[in-house]
Amino acid sequence: MKTKKIIFxxxxxxxxxxxxxxxxxxxxxxxxxxxxxxxxxxxxxxxLYSIGAPYAFALLILRITIGSIFTGxxxxxxxxxxGGLLSFLLMILLKRFxxxxxxxxxxxxxxxxxxxxQLLTAILITQTPQLMYYLPVLAASGIIAGAFTGxxxxxxxxxxxxxxSKQLNT
Amino acid sequence: xxxxxxIIIFSLACVLCxxxxxxxxxxxxxxxxxxxxxxxxxxxxxxxxxxTQPEEITLSGEYGDNVxxxxxxxxxxxxxxxxxxxxxxxxxxxxSASPIxxxxxxxxxxxxxDAPSADAVTGR
Numbered sequence: 001m002k003t004k005k006i007i008f009x010x011x012x013x014x015x016x017x018x019x020x021x022x023x024x025x026x027x028x029x030x031x032x033x034x035x036x037x038x039x040x041x042x043x044x045x046x047x048l049y050s051i052g053a054p055y056a057f058a059l060l061i062l063r064i065t066i067g068s069i070f071t072g073x074x075x076x077x078x079x080x081x082x083g084g085l086l087s088f089l090l091m092i093l094l095k096r097f098x099x100x101x102x103x104x105x106x107x108x109x110x111x112x113x114x115x116x117x118q119l120l121t122a123i124l125i126t127q128t129p130q131l132m133y134y135l136p137v138l139a140a141s142g143i144i145a146g147a148f149t150g151x152x153x154x155x156x157x158x159x160x161x162x163x164x165s166k167q168l169n170t
Numbered sequence: 171x172x173x174x175x176x177i178i179i180f181s182l183a184c185v186l187c188x189x190x191x192x193x194x195x196x197x198x199x200x201x202x203x204x205x206x207x208x209x210x211x212x213x214x215x216x217x218x219x220x221x222t223q224p225e226e227i228t229l230s231g232e233y234g235d236n237v238x239x240x241x242x243x244x245x246x247x248x249x250x251x252x253x254x255x256x257x258x259x260x261x262x263x264x265x266s267a268s269p270i271x272x273x274x275x276x277x278x279x280x281x282x283x284d285a286p287s288a289d290a291v292t293g294r
Binding site for chain 2: 101102105108133136137139140143144147
């Protein structure tokens with residue numbers, strides 16, 4: 001049922017947006033840009049595993065666009081988009097190798113790629129290769145944040161996947 | 171691969187990253203060049219890593235003298251004639267986010283950035 005899938009995706013997009021805005025209003029823990037949990041990513045992973053890749057892509061793009069409008073930072077739009085697209089590419093390429101039980105591994109890989117994409121964009125925009133200095137911190141924070149969001153999505157999916165697939169197929 | 175293998179791989183990667191970061195921050199400080207400004211005008215620029223002998227710099231303003239102490243890798247306000255001595259209490263200059271400021275004599279001591287930092291670009 002296509003309509004049901006679209007409705008599910010839009011509800012999840014709304015949830016992702018809310019979590020994105022709430023997270024953006026929490027003051028950053030470190031002065032390094034990019035070190036954060038990325039709670040909104042839970043919903044991208046959730047959609048990818050429960051509904052499908054095209055829907056997850058729609059959610060990602062909508063969340064980044066509307067989220068940047070809400071938080072009012074145009075520059076962060078570019079960073080989010082670069083990181084988001086790069087990690088989504090990796091996500092759909094590697095999805096077949098990771099069953100639901102190892103979703104968190106995929107999430108960690110994607111989070112690191114996301115931070116790498118953001119860092120490369122920052123280097124391109126500011127023309128300062130010295131920003132590579134932040135790579136180890138961003139990689140470490142990506143591993144921790146990715147494991148957290150991946151586990152969240154995995155645990156929720158474990159409990160809800162049956163109901164969702166039942167809903168979508170009736 | 172088993173879940174345990176992944177956990178070990180990621181923990182090792184995390185530890186490695188932290189080690190690399192510590193190594194970086196111990197050996198390459200992003201900026202060691204300090205600028206001393208009075209009335210918004212650059213009075214002196216010092217590369218703290220090339221200072222060998224401790225040196226005292228005295229700046230005088232409307233409210234008396236400020237004595238700045240420079241040594242290898244460190245800079246601080248040693249004494250000031252102003253009443254509240256906030257600049258002396260500030261201690262050593264540590265980060266570009268908190269410069270040493272003496273309001274009465276309009277003196278600012280801060281790190282000079284060679285490159286625009288991430289803060290300037292993202293507005294954070």
